[in-house]
Amino acid sequence: MNKLTHKLKHGHTNPITDATVFSKSYHISFEKPVDKSNIEKLVIQLIQDIGRPLAHNGIIVGHIKVLAKVSDEDFQFLSLTRLDRVDVKSSSQWQTELSGEFNSINLDINVLVFGYKREVIEEIVNGSLVVLRCFDASTPVS
């Protein structure tokens, strides 16, 4: 539902509608299997790359959340509200089973920010995902 339709349907306007929600799931296949340590580094880099162009004086006016899953019970949750701090939480299974390599991951990306169009956010997200899609396990992640 676009903003205009929304206003028509609900019969009101509200400054909160200036917020844009981008919420999408992705399946990312790696060129070579990647371990959890590198997945964590990659996803941290991903959320920072998404956040950088959307930040205002180093803070996100909204939030960016990423759920990176290697299985339904084995996942990491990342949240970004300011560029200098990424909050990372791991599922209980992620912490107990650190070994193993994975050919792919599923990502749920939820960006809610003020002042940006959905298309702009999508372009930023797609651009940021390249680092995961082209990841070469022989190159260390910074």
Next chain:
Amino acid sequence: MRILLFGGFLGSGKTTTILQIAKYITENKFETVALIENEIGEAGIDDKLLADSGLQVRPLFGGCVCCQITSDLITAVREINETIKPDWLIIEMTGLAIPGNIAKLINEYCNFYTGFKTITIVDMGRWPELKEILGPLVTGQVEKTDFVIINKADIEGNDKAEIIEDIKQIVSGVPIKVASAANKLPPDVIEEVIHFE
């Protein structure tokens, strides 16, 4: 059933705070907790995090950003009261909701509760910028609440005393606690949150 309704801007630390409070209630009071998670966006994220902690979570997804509550929430509260009958119901609102407005609806349509409190979480680190850009929303989240937790106090950079004073100017007569939920909420803060006369 006692109801705790959590509000606060996006990314203020509501989920992190709720996880600790729910855990405290179940582990220290041996009472049951159900959770309603109201998220914006099709891909629910917070509900998975909460469910991983063994909590019973009822997700409510709203594509609509501006309407802060729908009949879905009232239906969910009633249903949980009638079927699960937990000792506590914790509701996490979206980061764009104003807790005071939702409290009115709970009071009107779900007044079977034995205790009800709204708690607003404030992100201390972003408060000056958020107040400047989204003043009416973030002050609205604070001004009609029963309890304020000024969170992320561990983040350096802002004048903490000035921010605390600013919040006190907006909401008076309610407890205001400064904490860092990411580092663990002090038990006395949790006790105060769950205390009912």
